[in-house]
Amino acid sequence: xxxxxxxxxxxxxxxxxxxxxxxxxxxxxxxxxxxxxxxxxxxxxxxxxxxxxxxxxxxxxxxxxxxxxxxxxxxxxxxxxxxxxxxxxxxxxxxxxxxxxxxxxxxxxxxxxxxxxxxxxxxxxxxxxxxxxxxxxxxxxxxxxxxxxxxxxxxxxxxxxxxxxxxxxxxxxxxxxxxxxxxxxxxxxxxxxxxxxxxxxxxxxxxxxxxxxxxxxxxxxxxxxxxxxxxxxxxxxxxxxxxxxxxxxxxxxxxxxxxxxxxxxxxxxxxxxxxxxxxxxxxxxxxxxxx
Amino acid sequence: xxxxxxxxxxxxxxxxxxxxxxxxxxxxxxxxxxxxxxxxxxxxxxxxxxxxxxxxxxxxxxxxxxxxxxxxxxxxxxxxxxxxxxxxxxxxxxxxxxxxxxxxxxxxxxxxxxxxxxxxxxxxxxxxxxxxxxxxxxxxxxxxxxxxxxxxxxxxxxxxxxxxxxxxxxxxxxxxxxxxxxxxxxxxxxxxxxxxxxxxxxxxxxxxxxxxxxxxxxxxxxxxxxxxxxxxxxxxxxxxxxxxxxxxxxxxxxxxxxxxxxxxxxxxxxxxxxxxxxxxxxxxxxxxxxx
Numbered sequence: 001x002x003x004x005x006x007x008x009x010x011x012x013x014x015x016x017x018x019x020x021x022x023x024x025x026x027x028x029x030x031x032x033x034x035x036x037x038x039x040x041x042x043x044x045x046x047x048x049x050x051x052x053x054x055x056x057x058x059x060x061x062x063x064x065x066x067x068x069x070x071x072x073x074x075x076x077x078x079x080x081x082x083x084x085x086x087x088x089x090x091x092x093x094x095x096x097x098x099x100x101x102x103x104x105x106x107x108x109x110x111x112x113x114x115x116x117x118x119x120x121x122x123x124x125x126x127x128x129x130x131x132x133x134x135x136x137x138x139x140x141x142x143x144x145x146x147x148x149x150x151x152x153x154x155x156x157x158x159x160x161x162x163x164x165x166x167x168x169x170x171x172x173x174x175x176x177x178x179x180x181x182x183x184x185x186x187x188x189x190x191x192x193x194x195x196x197x198x199x200x201x202x203x204x205x206x207x208x209x210x211x212x213x214x215x216x217x218x219x220x221x222x223x224x225x226x227x228x229x230x231x232x233x234x235x236x237x238x239x240x241x242x243x244x245x246x247x248x249x250x251x252x253x254x255x256x257x258x259x260x261x262x263x264x265x266x267x268x269x270x271x272x273x274x275x276x277x278x279x280x281x282x283x284x285x286x287x288x289x290x291x
Numbered sequence: 292x293x294x295x296x297x298x299x300x301x302x303x304x305x306x307x308x309x310x311x312x313x314x315x316x317x318x319x320x321x322x323x324x325x326x327x328x329x330x331x332x333x334x335x336x337x338x339x340x341x342x343x344x345x346x347x348x349x350x351x352x353x354x355x356x357x358x359x360x361x362x363x364x365x366x367x368x369x370x371x372x373x374x375x376x377x378x379x380x381x382x383x384x385x386x387x388x389x390x391x392x393x394x395x396x397x398x399x400x401x402x403x404x405x406x407x408x409x410x411x412x413x414x415x416x417x418x419x420x421x422x423x424x425x426x427x428x429x430x431x432x433x434x435x436x437x438x439x440x441x442x443x444x445x446x447x448x449x450x451x452x453x454x455x456x457x458x459x460x461x462x463x464x465x466x467x468x469x470x471x472x473x474x475x476x477x478x479x480x481x482x483x484x485x486x487x488x489x490x491x492x493x494x495x496x497x498x499x500x501x502x503x504x505x506x507x508x509x510x511x512x513x514x515x516x517x518x519x520x521x522x523x524x525x526x527x528x529x530x531x532x533x534x535x536x537x538x539x540x541x542x543x544x545x546x547x548x549x550x551x552x553x554x555x556x557x558x559x560x561x562x563x564x565x566x567x568x569x570x571x572x573x574x575x576x577x578x579x580x581x582x
Binding site for chain 1: 477478481482484485486488509513514515518519521522523525526528529530544548549551552553554556558559562563566
C-alpha cells in the first residue's frame with residue numbers, strides 16, 4: 001500500500017519494503033526553548049533555518065507544530081506553512097490538536113499534506129476526517145478512543161479498524177490513513193514496548209496500512225535514551241513501521257542500518273550515503289564551533 | 292523451551308521471553324593480535340584476565356577459541372578450560388572446527404558446556420553430535436550443509452530440521468540444540484540480513500528452539516559497524532534470537548534496551564543495572580588511562 005505525500009517537489013511515497021520515511025520532528029516548540037523564543041519574537045528566519053536543517057539531515061517530510069500558550073496558532077500555522085512552501089520542496093505534516101489550526105495550514109499547504117492527527121475519539125473523527133477529505137490530505141490515526149489508550153494489542157487493532165471504517169465512509173481511501181500504534185513510556189510500564197510492537201504486527205498483518213510512530217516518548221526517563229530509541233525503531237521497523245516522526249540527524253544511522261538489514265536498501269547505498277551525509281554535517285558543525 | 296548451561300556457579304538458562312544470554316566472544320585469537328601473542332607466549336594470565344573482563348562486562352557464558360596456525364590447540368584447549376574452570380563460574384562455549392579440540396575441552400569442562408558447533412554437513416553431524424551426547428553438552432547447529440549455505444529461509448529451515456532430527460536419533464533433546472541462522476555480510480549481499488531474519492522467524496514459529504547468532508559478521512566492510520550490529524541484534528531479538536556470541540562491553544546497551552522493549556525486563560532493572568555497570572567500567576578504564 002502506498003501513501004503519497006506531495007510538497008512542491010518530488011512526491012514522497014510511504015510503503016512497506018521501501019526505506020523508512022523520516023518526518024523531521026524539530027519544528028515543534030514543545031521542550032525546545034529556542035524554537036519557542038523564535039515563535040514569540042516572530043523570528044521566521046530561525047524557523048526556516050531549522051526546517052532546512054531537518055531536510056539537509058535527511059528528513060523527507062517536515063512536521064510543523066506551532067502550539068505555544070498565548071500564541072495565535074491559526075495565524076502562525078498559516079504564515080509558517082506559506083513560507084515553508086516558498087523555500088522548501090518537502091511535503092508537510094501539519095501537527096495540532098486544534099482543527100482550526102490544521103485547517104489554516106491545509107488551506108495554504110501545497111500538494112498533499114499529512115494531518116497529525118485523528119484518533120478513535122468521536123469528536124476528533126467528526127472534526128478531523130472531513131478536513132482530510134476536503135483537502136485531499138492523508139491523516140495519521142492514533143490508536144486511542146474515548147476510553148483512553150487501550151491496554152491490549154487486540155483492542156488497539158479495533159480502534160484502527162474503526163478509524164479506517166469512518167474514513168472510508170467519507171470516501172477517504174485506506175492508503176491515506178497512516179496508523180500510529182502509540183509508543184508509551186517504557187520506564188512507566190515495562191510492557192509498553194511489547195504492546196506497541198504487537199499492535200503494529202497485527203495492524204500490518206490484518207490491515208496492511210502504513211504505520212507511523214513518534215519514536216522518542218518510549219525512552220522518557222531512562223538513561224542513554226538514543227540507544228533505546230534506536231533499538232525501538234529497529235524493532236518497530238521489523239513489525240510494520242513505514243514512517244516515523246523523528247530527529248533525522250540523531251536517528252538516521254540506526255534507521256538506515258535497519259533498512260539495509262531488512263532488505264530495503266539495494267547494495268547498501270542508502271546506508272552509505274547517509275553515513276557520508278552525517279559525517280559531513282558533523283564536520284561542518286565542528287568547523288562552525290571552531291570559528 | 293529452556294537450554295540450561297552450567298559452569299561451577301549458577302546455571303544459565305536460555306529461553307524465549309527472558310533477557311538475551313550474552314556469550315562473550317573475545318577469547319578468540321582471530322583478528323586479535325594481543326590474544327594471539329598471549330597464546331604463542333603461553334601467557335595464561337592475560338587470557339584469564341580477558342575472560343574475567345568479559346564476565347565483568349556482562350557476559351554470562353564464555354566462548355573459548357584457541358585456534359591459531361602452528362599451535363597445539365588440543366593441549367591449549369585442555370589447559371585453558373581447566374584454568375577457566377578454577378577461576379570463573381560461568382559456563383563455557385567450546386569453539387573449534389576440530390572435534391579433537393572440542394573433545395579435549397569437554398573432557399575437563401565442569402557442568403554442562405555448549406559446543407560451537409555442528410552443522411548440517413554430514414561429516415560434522417557424524418563427529419560432533421556424539422560428543423554432545425557423550426558429554427551431555429548442548430550444541431550450536433549452524434544452518435549450512437554439504438551444499439553450502441542455503442540461499443532461502445525455507446531451505447535453511449530444512450537444515451535445522453535435519454540437525455534436530457539427527458540429534459534426536461542420538462537421544463539429544465531438542466532443548467540442547469541451539470540453532471544459528473547464520474548472519475552473513477550484508478555489504479556483500481543486501482538481502483543477507485532479511486534472509487537470516489526470516490529464517491529465524493520460521494525456526495521460532497515452526498520449531499520453537501533457542502537461537503544464537505555471531506552478530507558481528509553482518510556489518511563487515513561497512514562504516515559505523517556498531518550501529519549496524521546494534522540494529523541487527525534488536526531485529527534478531529524480535530525474530531527469535533535468545534542468545535548471541537557478542538562483545539558484551541560494546542553491545543549490551545542495545546541488547547538490554549531491546550530486552551526492555553520486548554517486555555523481557557521487569558521494571559527496566561536489567562537495562563538500568565547494565566547502564567550503571569558500563570558507566571562504572573568506562574570510568575575505571577578512564578582512570579587507568581589517566582594514571
